[in-house]
Amino acid sequence: xxxxxxxxxxxxxxxxxxxxxxxxxxxxxxxxxxxxxxxxxxxxxxxxxxxxxxxxxxxxxxxxxxxxxxxxxxxx
Amino acid sequence: xxxxxxxxxxxxxxxxxxxxxxxxxxxxxxxxxxxxxxxxxxxxxxxxxxxxxxxxxxxxxxxxxxxxxxxxxxxxxxxxxxxxxxxxxxxxxxxxxxxxxxxxxxxxxxxxxxxxxxxxxxxxxxxxxxxxxxxxxxxxxxxxxxxxxxxxxxxxxxxxxxxxxxxxxxxxxxxxxxxxxxxxxxxxxxxxxxxxxxxxxxxxxxxxxxxxxxxxxxxxxxxxxxxxxxxxxxxxxxxxxxxxxxxxxxxxxxxxxxxxxxxxxxxxxxxxxxxxxxxxxxxxxxxxxxxxxxxxxxxxxxxxxxxxxxxxxxxxxxxxxxxxxxxxxxxxxxxxxxxxxxxxxxxxxxxxxxxxxxxxxxxxxx
Numbered sequence: 001x002x003x004x005x006x007x008x009x010x011x012x013x014x015x016x017x018x019x020x021x022x023x024x025x026x027x028x029x030x031x032x033x034x035x036x037x038x039x040x041x042x043x044x045x046x047x048x049x050x051x052x053x054x055x056x057x058x059x060x061x062x063x064x065x066x067x068x069x070x071x072x073x074x075x076x
Numbered sequence: 077x078x079x080x081x082x083x084x085x086x087x088x089x090x091x092x093x094x095x096x097x098x099x100x101x102x103x104x105x106x107x108x109x110x111x112x113x114x115x116x117x118x119x120x121x122x123x124x125x126x127x128x129x130x131x132x133x134x135x136x137x138x139x140x141x142x143x144x145x146x147x148x149x150x151x152x153x154x155x156x157x158x159x160x161x162x163x164x165x166x167x168x169x170x171x172x173x174x175x176x177x178x179x180x181x182x183x184x185x186x187x188x189x190x191x192x193x194x195x196x197x198x199x200x201x202x203x204x205x206x207x208x209x210x211x212x213x214x215x216x217x218x219x220x221x222x223x224x225x226x227x228x229x230x231x232x233x234x235x236x237x238x239x240x241x242x243x244x245x246x247x248x249x250x251x252x253x254x255x256x257x258x259x260x261x262x263x264x265x266x267x268x269x270x271x272x273x274x275x276x277x278x279x280x281x282x283x284x285x286x287x288x289x290x291x292x293x294x295x296x297x298x299x300x301x302x303x304x305x306x307x308x309x310x311x312x313x314x315x316x317x318x319x320x321x322x323x324x325x326x327x328x329x330x331x332x333x334x335x336x337x338x339x340x341x342x343x344x345x346x347x348x349x350x351x352x353x354x355x356x357x358x359x360x361x362x363x364x365x366x367x368x369x370x371x372x373x374x375x376x377x378x379x380x381x382x383x384x385x386x387x388x389x390x391x392x393x394x395x396x397x398x399x400x401x402x403x404x405x406x407x408x409x410x411x412x413x414x415x416x417x418x419x420x421x422x423x424x425x426x427x428x429x430x431x432x433x434x435x436x437x438x439x440x441x442x
Contacts, residue, residue, distance in 0.1 A: 001218070006080065034337070067092075071087070
């Protein structure tokens with residue numbers, strides 16, 4: 001039940017609902033429980049009609065690159 | 077899709093698996109890890125992770141499917157509420173086929189005329205209430221910390237909009253109290269916990285402090301194959317080094333402090349109460365009941381239900397499976413009397429239930 005998906009914010013309306021793109025599918029989610037400001041273009045994790053967290057893009061890319069490096073250099 | 081595809085990269089998974097194998101060999105003895113969350117059970121089955129792992133690593137599925145851990149008495153109460161005249165009963169889809177005492181289910185009730193509607197968001201239920209002022213809308217409030225803030229947010233919006241014909245049947249539960257029970261279970265000896273990614277988005281690391289305190293490893297893990305493999309790797313490293321902490325593998329989604337706003341919303345509406353878990357029994361403080369200011373939204377307060385005597389289906393071992401002391405194949409009903417098309421217990425009903433995941437992905441491995 002705790003399934004959630006990353007989606008990109010396309011629009012935000014005045015009722016604090018956003019239209020997000022999840023792999024080409026558009027869904028409406030409430031932004032009522034996200035705990036930091038989000039803007040169009042941001043990625044958010046969405047669960048049961050609500051965005052629950054903004055994805056830290058920089059951190060995600062950095063970590064992925066680091067992991068790949070470890071594996072490429074057979075450190076892992 | 078960004079944030080999904082790159083975590084399904086086979087090279088990445090293979091590299092992590094190699095590292096897992098090296099650490100597992102280094103530990104030598106048998107290591108038992110529990111994935112608490114049903115979404116992890118599903119991912120582990122779907123990507124065949126169990127079969128890839130070294131022989132001395134055992135993955136045990138835990139009680140992380142909210143539908144599965146809902147007690148039979150609560151399922152019966154949901155059925156009673158849904159059957160009341162002039163009630164629209166709004167529920168997430170996974171509840172629909174869960175059998176109550178005597179095999180009754182929301183699905184059957186709906187076939188015989190009850191107005192039971194599947195929602196994809198708690199906000200839908202508030203909308204139904206606004207659109208149907210002559211009816212009472214009851215929302216089945218089910219889920220762990222991931223879902224509860226969404227239900228609490230819906231209650232707050234109903235209050236703000238003055239919606240009087242909306243209430244919630246809350247069977248919400250909190251994960252840390254269940255983990256504590258599992259740590260203390262003498263029949264289980266878990267070396268490390270694959271902690272749920274999306275519950276942790278809300279709770280942060282604080283909720284799991286008791287795991288390292290009990291000398292077990294804890295890693296908050298994401299749901300793609302590379303995430304799960306790295307989560308396992310991080311757990312093994314803690315075990316090998318004997319240095320236990322709550323670590324975050326799912327760093328793109330989980331912040332150490334969690335989502336404080338979501339927790340505030342949840343705490344505004346609900347307070348801890350005792351809850352009965354299928355398989356684990358009553359766990360003090362593991363449920364959420366309405367605070368006094370919001371009692372008006374409590375469906376159990378609004379409607380008078382008859383006293384009922386709830387009875388589990390005989391032979392169903394969902395309780396043991398949820399505690400991790402039995403695997404699905406050890407249940408006599410599994411794949412015989414109990415299949416996804418004709419489920420006996422909730423672990424087979426819910427798409428995230430342990431039995432459903434094992435039936436779908438791991439039958440050949442049994």
